[in-house]
Amino acid sequence: MRLRHKPWAEEFINSHPEIVIPNPEALKGNWDKEFKNDHPLHIEVGTGKGQFITGMAKQNPHINYIGIELYDSVIVSALENAIAAGSPPNLRLLKVNGADLAKYFEKNDVDRVYLNFSDPWPKIRHAxxxxxxxxxxxxxESILVDNAEIHFKTDNRGLFEYSLISMSAYGMLIKDVSLDLHVNMPEDNIMTEYEEKFSAKGQPIYRVEAKFV
Amino acid sequence: MRLRHKPWAEEFINSHPEIVIPNPEALKGNWDKEFKNDHPLHIEVGTGKGQFITGMAKQNPHINYIGIELYDSVIVSALENAIAAGSPPNLRLLKVNGADLAKYFEKNDVDRVYLNFSDPWPKIRHAxxxxxxxxxxxxxESILVDNAEIHFKTDNRGLFEYSLISMSAYGMLIKDVSLDLHVNMPEDNIMTEYEEKFSAKGQPIYRVEAKFV
Known part of the structure; x- marks a missing residue:
């Protein structure tokens, strides 16, 4: 994603602690308290501009959602999206690095991970x-409940091929695969911004549901 | 594949017992004797007109190959292909039903199975x-050595999606996947007749190597 400098972003983010959680370390193991219920928690790692996670939160009020995005200039759009959607009570955003998830979540805190149109890092040295x-x-796996699933969508063929092999090598079960998601579009599919753009060009969208076993 | 009636086929097949094996039951557990060596044995189930298995046999003289095809009118083309290629000593054809493999092979007889452009049987009741x-x-698995691989190519998206899920559910390891084989064509790829036809139309060819573990 192209990053634009948005000098006002930091202030806007800081003025919405009810959505962009300011102290996520303190909630590790206690996310029920933040959401004030014990509903399942699904997180999206790399939430981008937030269309997916906001749409999911609106579609599924009995599931809690957290969108994770590192960049001010990007998460600010996700925040705007969340506010425009009426600040769903089951939606939060975290402005942290996906590699640091273990700082904010412990085993059994999370019930599902969504990955959408993740950076393909095509060079082998960046694998x-x-x-x-x-x-x-x-x-x-270290923050999920047992037998949890990862749901992954991408337009990037190389990343998808890599991911199937990586998940299988890890011992995960490939539960569902679509190699052209929009041919038989699931009724409940929430599109990301990338997904709208790429599928409009006729490019296939790949999707997999894989389960830890 | 469209089947044409070829009244001369049976006689032609019967006149080449050195390629289309007339008594495969008798060789169960003894395929080394047929090939007069102990090289690995790779079989293709549904060999069609035989371009793949003949090409593989020519490319890899130290591997034995058997192409399996039920229909007279189809296997006769594979036989013609084999003869035109100089009747490679490491190539045989079997005119039998793939569902009956256990009549002709026992555990450890076979080192790899190839499936190419298999009938998709799209109706769920035909799964x-x-x-x-x-x-x-x-x-x-009942005729292969331990940790053997299946190499599968198809242009049929639905069959490929089904196959990834089926292999994973069976506990197989997805070792390699290509979702558009001809973009980075492996140098040693031998094309089937279908593969030439479909890839010429720009359709992606899907391929997977999956391993029994």
Whole structure:
């Protein structure tokens, strides 16, 4: 994603602590208190401009959602999206690095991980940065309940091929695969900004549901 | 594949017992004797007109190959292909039903199974006929050496999606995946007749290598 400098972003983010959580370390193991219920918690790592996570939160009021995004200039759009959607009570944003998830969540805190249109990091020497690399799968497993699922969508063929192999090598079960999601669009599919753009060009969207076993 | 009636086919097949093996039951557990060596044995289930298996046999003289095809009118083309290629000593054809593999092979007889452009059997009630259905995976495992691989190519998206899920559910490891094989064509890729036809139309060819573990 192209990053634009937005000097007003930091102030705007800081003025909405009810959505962009200012002290997530303090909530590790206690996310129920933040949401004031014990509903399942689904997180999206790399939430971008937030269309997906906001749409999911509106669609599924009995699931809690956290969108995780590192960059001020990007998460500010997710914040605007959340406010425009009426600040759903089951939606939060975290302005942190996905590699640091273990600082904010402990085992059994999270029930599902969504990855959407993650950076493909196509160079082999950057493979460890891919969000489906073994190191990240370990990280997700360390904060998820047992037998949880990762739901992953991308337009990037190379990243998808890599991810199937990586997940299988990790011992995960491939539960569902779509190699052209929009041919038989699931009724409840919430599109990301990238997904709208790429599918409008006729490019196939790849999707997998994989389960830790 | 469209089947044409070829009244001369049976006679032609019967006149080439050195390629189309007339008594495969007798060779169960003894394929080394047929090939007069102990090289690995790779089989293709549903060999069609034989371009793939003949090309593989020519490319890899130290591997034995058997192409399996039920229909007279189809296997006769594979036989013609084999003869035109100089009747490679490491190539045989079997005119039998793939569902009956256990009549002709026993555990450890086979080192790899190839499936190429298999019938997709798109109707759910025909799922058991798909060559990557659990029942067929069991059958392959019962004649393969331990930790053997299935190499599968198809242009059919639905069958490929089904196959990834079926193989994963069976506990197989997804070792390699290509969702558009011809973009980075492997140098040693031998194309089937279907593959030439579909890739010429710009359709992606899907390929997976999956391992029994």
């Amino acid at each position: 460890k940065r891919r969000l489906t690399h073994e190191g990240f799968l370990e990280l997700y | 058991k006929r798909r060559l990557t259905h659990e029942g067929f995976l069991e059958l392959y």
